[in-house]
Every structure is written in C-alpha cells, then in structure tokens.
Amino acid sequence: MSKSSHGATKQAPSSAAMQAWIALMRTQKRLLDLVENDLKRAGLPPLGWYDVLLELWRADGGRLRPLDIEKRTLLAQYNLSRLLARLEREGLIGVEADPEDGRGKWAVITSEGLAVREAMWAVYAGSIREHVQSKLSEDEATRLGTLLARIST
Template sequence: MSDPKIGLEAWRAMLLAHSTAVRAIETDVRRGGTVPLAWYDVLLELNAAGAKGLRMREVADRVVLSRTRVSRLVDELVRAGLVTKRPEPDDRRVSWAVITDEGVRALRETAPVYLRSIEQHFSAHVTDEEAAVLGKALLRVAEHGQSLRLD
C-alpha cells in the first residue's frame, strides 16, 4: 500500500468495527441465556479439534477473543463441566483441553444466537463481494502475524 493515510484509516475502521460488533454479539449471546462469547470461542476450537483436544498452547493460538485469559477461561469451563483438562503423559508441563458432551451441547445451544448476531451486526452491512475482499485481506494479515511467532 503506497498511501499510509489510507492504511491508517483502514486500520482504525477495522478496530472500530471489531469492537462494536464483538460488543453487540456478546450482548446478544448474554441475552440469549447461553454461554459467554469467550467460552463459545474456546468451545468452538476444542470441538473442531475432536476427541484428542488441544494443548493449552494451541488453544491460546487459536482463540480469537481472549488469548491472554485462556488458562483462566479453560479453568472456568472445567468447573462448569464443559471441558476436561489432562496432563501430557510424557511432559507434565503440558496440559490438554478436551470438550465434554455437555460442552458440545452448550456450543450447539449458543450457535444459533451467535450466527444470527453475526448476520445482524456484520454480514448485513457488507456485500458478499466486500466480505470476500475483507476476508482475504485480513487472513493475509493474520498469516503474516502467525509467521512471526509474536510471543
């Protein structure tokens, strides 16, 4: 990009849109009486991982909303019976998180509210073409960040 002002404006717009949409989605999920959005984020990733689960480090790398709180979030999910944690047999410093059947049920109960809210607070405001361009561009930025291993 040759004009830094355009890049800065796009950055600001992305941050404002993210903040506004996430707050609105969190409100909708809370009003829907389902699990909190941050829990849903973790459950979604654990569900995608299947029966093996994810190492805690992998959970932190994959969640979108609360990377800095992952350990506490997983502990909350364990107390709620939605996730189990188990140590790695060969390395006790490593813990695995696995979604429980109750966690899968909570994920399924929350999904309709979450998807409706994304449609209302994001998708309804962009065309399919704009969404495709945004998705492609933002994934390119994310992939660059992942290649840097920013920890």
C-alpha cells in the first residue's frame, strides 16, 4: 500500500496497468509528432488547425460558437482564442456576431478554410495509414479501438 499526497492509503496501479499507461502516453506523443512532421513537410499548418476546421466543417452551417469548438476539441480556451484569431487572419474562418446574443460570436469556416482542411486531410489520412494501419491488422485495429474506447468512457 502507498500513501497518496493527501495521506489516504491507496493501492498502487498494477505493473500491467502502469505499462499500458506508459505505452499509451509514449505512443500518443510519437504518433502526434509523426503527423505534425508529415503536415509540416507538406507545407501545411499544424494539426490543431485541422481539428478546428474539421469541427466547423462538420457543424450545421459551418459555424460554431468558440465554447462549442473548445468542447469538441482538445484545445484549452486560451489556446483556442489565439488559434481562432490566427485562422481569421489567414482567411480560413470568419467571425460573425450572434444576432440573438450581442456579446456572442460565431466562428464560420470560409471556402479557403474548406480547401485547407481538405488538403490537410489528404496528408493526415496518409499519416494514419502509414503510422497505424500499416502496423496493425484490421482485427488488431478494431480490438485496439474497442479497448481505448473502454478507457475513455
């Protein structure tokens, strides 16, 4: 038994659980680095841009409130605000006032944003094929997805 920082006695994770955690964290970092490198080599923006453009592309009318984008992505609010400003400067999104809430804003994907998302997806999809699909059978990929989904719920 080990004591937590709050003084409560807790049982440490099993060796298998720790190995799974370490492998998951290392794999996540490695795969994200590989995808980022693939995008950079193709002269495309970072993956965070794709995440925002994807959510806008998926959204009804191609628009979302920043809070909804934050909920749908892994981006923290302070990073998202800067990213949205950058995407707007690059012409990939527009910002519209919410007619029902004078303080509210909508981020709206532009035709340029749609084109960049599509170009990024071509590279991103290739990265997934190269760095994941090529290393797992379909059955292994299905099992891995099922296991990871169980952890994330």
